[in-house]
Amino acid sequence: MSDVPEKLAALFPPDRADALVALRRDLHRHPELSFAETRTAGALERALAPLRPASIDRVAGTGVVARIRGRDPGAPVVAVRGDIDALPIHEATGLEYASVHDGVMHACGHDVHASWAVGAAHLLAERPAAGDVLVVLQPAEETGTGAAAILASGALDDVRAIFGAHVDRRFAVGEVVAQAGPLAAAADDFFVELLGRGAHGARPHESADPVVGAAALVTALQTIVSRRVNPAIPAVVTVATLQAGTAPNVIAERATMSGTLRAVDPATRTLLASEVRRIADGIAAAHGLTANVRIDLGPPPIVNPERPAAWARTAAESLLGADAIVPLGITNMGGEDFAYYMERIPGCFLRVGAREPGGAPTPAHTPQYHAAEASLFVGAAVLAESARVASAALAGGERA
Template identity: 40%
Template sequence: MSKPSLQLNEKQVAEWIEFRRDLHRYPELSFQESETAAKVAERLSEMGIRYETGVGGHGIVADIPGTEPGPTIALRADMDALPIQEESGLPFASARPGVMHACGHDAHTTILLAAAQLLTQQSFPGTVRLLFQSAEEINAGAKAMIEEGALSGVSEIYGLHNLPTLSAGKIAVCSGAMMGSVDRIEITLEGRGGHGAIPDQSIDPIVCASAVVMALQTAVSREISPFQPAVITIGSLQAGDANNVIPHRAVMTGTIRTFRPDVQRRMPDIIQRIVSRVADGYRCSADIQYIHQVPVLENHDECATHVEAAAKQVVGSDGLQQAEPTMAGEDFSVYLKQVPGCFFWIGSGPKENADQAFGLHHPRFDLNEECIPVGASMLAEIAMQRLFAITTPE
């Protein structure tokens, strides 16, 4: 395997691992990443990189200018943590109860900073733009940054996400659809409360809610082609407080995932029809809120090819894999609707039996820190290759 042309030395790797562990110990939820942003800003200042803070929440936009005019290539990392109680037992585990970097955004932030360090040591045409983003976990940060001009002048954008079920030292990428769309539904069913022993004098919203949950499954099994993946999951159902009382209302929330834009567009009407008609059959009224969040994440074919070329340089052909599609969502998809780009997986699991590792969003999630220098080399390599290729095409 050939050595990457852009590579952190051992001292730099150790320093960035220590930085990531500090971020891990002090996680912050979406749109609350003020301390994280301050630490990022401090490192950017030390590297002499100019930046703007407070973009789309606590986001940071920083530009590394080249030695001559050229295009702008954007690299993005997310910064927020999750409302999860950490159970990893790590010596640098979260010091904040109920908040954890269970998705590895602490590593993503570190990787982008480390890539910036590599890039400041190079000469290249054009500009590398660094996007440190808030609130990916609630699918709001990318939209907020775009609204405040983060993509202004950008030719292409690239981003990565660690994957603990993929061994560290491996890269997975694919063309086209890679991750599902994400929408949210909020359903309130109202009946008439009463005594649990006298159901005929009430209208039971719990029974209605049970029927709605089951009926919603037919939206996928009977209305969407089996060759067009879709998922409807009701994740919460709240109703009543006492065992012998029929409550007045039931409230449920759920997530809708699809893998094609046309299927995503069809879902609101399907959900509205099923819920309202089932509710009517059970004598309940239904209020349905369908909240669009992010589209299908679709990599641009040419950009995916560029990522593959960089991966072969950094990890070799043996380290490059075809990414398997997943219904998990990512608001990087919002950037890809604006400019060409590619999102890819970087292995963050153990070298052996990575498929048995605790996955993303698990309270015992543990990231293999060998992914940090690999990720830094990947982002820096992609930026350099694209800047020179666009500036001096064959």
């Protein structure tokens, strides 16, 4: 049933490997949306219970946090995180364990993330870290709200370092990105309402047309990245929705649009938001309209610090060899709410190869997305070993 990478075979005997694969397939077959992961949380609790953790707690509604005992009760506590929610997408993979919930699927690999966190718990129970390790199974990553809810619960108040990872089909199974520096972007949303004056379609001079203003605004917003952001700094402004009007012969009174702002540094993040407001107000004034702008802040950027990244890299190299460590090779403008943890706790976020031999680099958040099963074992082993390396370093007096 399982396909364990050769270098990790000793860590995953058949019974353990098959159990993790069965868990992954069960979660994939029964996906649940953000903060609705009730069945998922129950399945994960049942998978963890045989390990006899020091505690298993429900937090943030549908989150699960299990404490795996370390060798020294007084040693610093570290954490590993797996996210558990799915997306509102209709699955088209054709898998025998495809989603049974129409319009909901694990199109971002969180079924693997949840399962490899359980796998890491098994490995840590068998060979403990210096201190306790919290295995965090987090809801609602896709809405960017789950990590903040876990933090607000207080469950991680004593954690000194945290590690997480994401499957990535741009990389083959067995390859791991464990590097310092930017790994994901801030992901903020903007909403613009343009209010004008409606009229008959035959008499446009009697209107203040928000559709014309909206068209001008869509174009003008593209100048933020091309003319206001330093070309050496990555940034994205995307208009994703645009609505106005009810009939072809009626000039609407209102137009709305929304989109996303992506940046990898705080100054650029602030600039993008202020420019959306400035340009929207200016375009509205030029067309005799009123602009109402709202910016909803999402996760901040992920910037891996040097020491935690070195711990994770050491862990991955010890398991897979130096050749397995690969550079990200791009600037990733995707958002990831693991960044909220890293605002308070030193840590490292990794990318774990999930492309099977001969497979295509299928993008996430698509109906065809599927992470290769063998990535499950790589993620579990690397996260468990990262926790051990970090725990030993912190217990020895190192600073993250």
